[in-house]
Amino acid sequence: MQRLDPAPEVLEEYEAAVAASDRPRVVALVDKMLDDGMAPLSVLTDVVATSQRVIGQRWQRGEWSVAQEHAATAMAMAATEVVARRAAEVPVTCGHVIVTCAEREWHWLPAAIIGCVLRTAGWQTTPLGPATSPLRLSQYIQDVGPEAVAISCSVLGSIPTTRRFIEASTSAGVPVVVGGPALGGDAVRAAALGATAWAADAVGALEAMDALPVVVSPVSPLPEAPAQEQGALELAHADLVDRVIRQWSVTADEASGPEQTALRAVARDAVPQTLHAVSAALLTGDPRPVSETALWTGELLAHRGVEVGPAIEEMGRVLGATLLDYPLSTGLISEHFRLG
Known part of the structure; x- marks a missing residue:
């Protein structure tokens, strides 16, 4: 190469x-x-x-x-x-791959890079763009008959929809390669979601494509209890975000000034990300998204002059109280939402 x-x-x-x-x-x-x-x-x-x-x-x-x-x-x-x-x-010398992002995933650049790398290696590629629906993916699978589907997943909020893409692809017998920051630095989350292969980067995607089976079986159902709780969290997401924002002092503070306004904007972005991290942990059985998001939030706050330890501890308490009706989620926050 x-x-x-x-x-x-x-x-x-x-x-x-x-x-x-x-x-x-x-x-x-x-x-x-x-x-x-x-x-x-x-x-x-x-x-x-x-x-x-x-x-x-x-x-x-x-x-x-x-x-x-x-x-x-x-x-x-x-x-x-x-x-x-x-x-x-470049002449097409390999098979056909659909390159896409699932619903809620608007970061198209990583997928575009992967698609371009695959094309330079001789793969025929069909890019579907960001935030594609499962129905659209299924229609393209039916229309073009690809050898594989490659899915880029950058944000934790698209983990559930990436799972739906995996279901759509494997139900048609088509293998799936997934990758992106939301899936972490190893294959644990990808395997839990039922992906055929995981790729750490563009080189890994090329290697994974070469090793894919010709056909795969439909993925097995996810464990029932965490999947049901994740579904309930998804339905209540907007309300839960609002409740946390109103109770966490970093986001509830209405002090004026450009620095305070910028801080609130960043902190308010961190709240839905944390709830998405809980959802990702429920679906994959991997608690690391929760602890990683706590560290990420702490770094955001530290660079904006906030005393991180008390702020993260308070956020954890607010999250725990807000998620009281979701026992698995409460347990994840209690055990893993911390800086150390």
């Missing part, structure tokens, strides 16, 4: 163009990288994806706004499209 890692100055120049939202410069830089012999895989993983991780860290530290992050993602999509145009010239 050809790789040519970018020189530090190349990556710095690309990141500067992205930060400036200079689309023509981004496109020209990526064209030059490819013309100079850098492998498409390296452009996508060592330049585009690496830069996006840096941008995410800047947002988490409070150095960049949400608007800046979204603008940078648009630049990354422009860079990916340059590689995709070149990839379209």
Whole structure:
């Protein structure tokens, strides 16, 4: 597999163009990288994806706004499209794969990168885009008869809908490769959801595609009690979020000023993420999303001047009281929603 890692100055120049939202410069830089012999895989993983991780860290530290992050993602999509145009010239030598994100998953860039990498390796790809419905996926499976479905899952809130995609795919006998930050750094969550294979990154996706079986059986039902409680949490999600926001002092504080307003916005984003983490833990049997989300929330607050320990402890108490009618969820919060 050809790789040519970018020189530090190349990556710095690309990141500067992205930060400036200079689309023509981004496109020209990526064209030059490819013309100079850098492998498409390296452009996508060592330049585009690496830069996006840096941008995410800047947002988490409070150095960049949400608007800046979204603008940078648009630049990354422009860079990916340059590689995709070149990839379209590669002869199809493998099978057909549908590349998609499940409902509630709007982060299309990781899936676009995976689809582009697969196309450069000779796979025919059909991208369905972000937030696709199970019905639409089923229709495409019926229409194109793919050898596989590749699903990108970046946020914990799309874990339940990713499971529905796995059900739709395997019920048609089609194997499923999944990956993304919401599925963690190993195959535990993917296996619990019934995926045929898990991929840590683009290289892993290529390897997983080559090892897939021709046909698979429908996935088994999830354990009944946690699946039922997760369904109840999903129905009550908006109300539960509102109750936590009104009771947690970090989000309930109405102090004025731009810094306080920005803090409240970030903290209020953390509340639904925490409830999504509980849902993910229920469906996968893996409690790590809960503890990981506590740590993530703590880092967000710390970079914005909040005393983290008391804030997270209070949030845990509020969550426990709010989820009192959900015993499995309450247990997860009590045992795993902590910083250490």
